[in-house]
Amino acid sequence: MATGQAAISHETFHDLPSDRAHYYLRDLLAAVGVLEPYEPRIERITPWLTEQTTPLTPAHRQTIEQFAHWSVIRRLRHAADRDQLTKGAVQGARYQIKKTIELLAWLEHRDTTITDATQTHIEAYLDSTTTSTVTIIAQFTRWLADTGTNTHVSVASLPPSKAAVTMTDDERWRHVRTLLHDDSIRLYVRIGGLFMLLFAQSLTSISRMRADQIDITNPDRVTVAFRHEPVQMPEPLGALLREQLTRRAHASYASRDNGWLFPGGRPGRHLLTENFRGALVDLSIHPHSARHAALFSLATEVPHMILAQTLGISHTNAITWAALAARDWSGYIPHRAAQ
Template sequence: MLAWRRRSDSARLLAELASTGTPVTHAVLDQLLQSPRMAAVDYLRKLLIATNVLPDRLEPLARLGPWLDAQLADQPAEHQRLVRPFAQWVVLRKARRAAIRGRYTGSSANADREDIRQALVLLSWLTERHLTIDDLTQAHLDEFMALVRSKRRRAVRAFTAGTAARRITPELIIARRRDDTPSRFIAEEHHLDLLRRCLTTGGPAPLDVKVAGSLILLYGVRLSKIHSLTIDRLSRDNRGTYLAIDSVAVLLPPNLAQLVDQLIAEPPRTFGLRPTTPALTTYLFPGRPPTRPIGPATLGARLRRHGIPVGAARNTALIALAAELPAAVIADLFGLTYKTASAWSSYAQADWTAYLNSRTVP
């Protein structure tokens, strides 16, 4: 604790806030988010939530509003007039609905920020050509879209759909150019070797990597679902241990069930303070502090450091499952939408043997 007080940016920040005599609130911390000390602000907020000084909140959604204000602060008044209603009534409204359903994540927030950012990019592009949004035609939009990366086309489409709904622009078409066919796989032999390494007790890989890697290699579960799994999603009967990844519990292989039990008994130590309430230990993959799950990006980086290519491993697992199970079963068991599960079933109908071997990831 003494070392933390001497060296930590978060400790210095806490001392500065305490010296002001003003109560420390989420709003006070939000004002510091754009400073170079953002990492210290993040950690301090988590610390105060973990010790019940601040109430918990859905951080990805809560940060979207302050981020929007910061983005628009230096924009021309005309750009603010167009983007703020789009952000408030389209982006944030959709985000709040997703949050109510428990489906709003950090990745969702990144996509929403991209929608707003691309709206500003389009308006800046028009300004450089001495045009306004009222002048936007299909020819102008086609010219702009030729400069936009495929992954950002959806963001531009969201904004132009909003301006058309408000009758600021006519109905404009953005052609769908993205190819959703999966392209990254690993060879079957390598896939099985990784799975053996994950399911074998001992070895250099830590328990959390083994368990998360097994869930990806066996069931193709997204990191955005794995990172927030809680212990109460486990159940047991005389057949074994079950994990409810989505709406239906999956019977775990005995080796994986044993690893899960070890992980619960010996969670990774990521936080200096000892848990003070049972709620602090509910996450299967606790973060810093354990009132929060580990971030999906952090978990993905840990898996890759231990030789597990997350995207390719997930694709390989899903194509194998889709060849054996109906789309509806895959959707219920592993948290996919029915549309996505059906697409994987369509991919699996072809003979992928030669293709998978040619796409081997070392």
């Protein structure tokens, strides 16, 4: 590329080895604007899909490719456009495609195509599958109906799981004390875990926070704008945030900074949620349980409309947790107006 023997383009990388060195160079060129932005985790699904569908008949191969590209991968691209794509989402997409391929292979063994499949076929297949597979096949049958591929089969969707709290308040505060005072834990893990345990932030939101969301201009306090309204940080969390900003200023991030509070190893990208999740689980802090415990605790103390406004969660989610905490904040606004 440097000598002009190859074009500086994404197409050139398609013909180069798929290894870490080439991935890094391609990410670097995209980060500095030489190449157009791209999402490698999505792009790598296409060759994998071709390999997975090889055993299928041409008709079924075409069906699964259409479903994968226009439904599953399209959903991933929307998440990537919002900078909300996670490793779990990509793995889930691959799993969804794989389970759908297994259904098509099952039908082929019975000399049936997906266009000719009946409700009896689908129910017979689901008799020996897991709950997660039922959910996946339900999504696939909806796509079949929407595209007119097969309008005679359907699977009822399972009801969404209700909010639940599995971490006690004592456990939550024990984890908070550990993260506040254990200097052997990596700084980004301490800050991310405290944002989750104290302010119910999701790992997805934490990983893509920007440095300008932190305000340290006042020497007596540190504030964080999780959404619009700044929230004052308790100490020593405020001190940890000052240290993180100092490290960013002194470190040589070069092209991979891009304003992220937690810059990642890939040029121009933030730290992945998996970096936070893996480190927290190693400390016996399970993110799902920890965030639910924080939401429950906050919902007992703060009106749901304030939670949604300051923490960046939806009003519906805030109301759900207020109901679970058995707190009725309907009189909050008239009471505030009266004062």
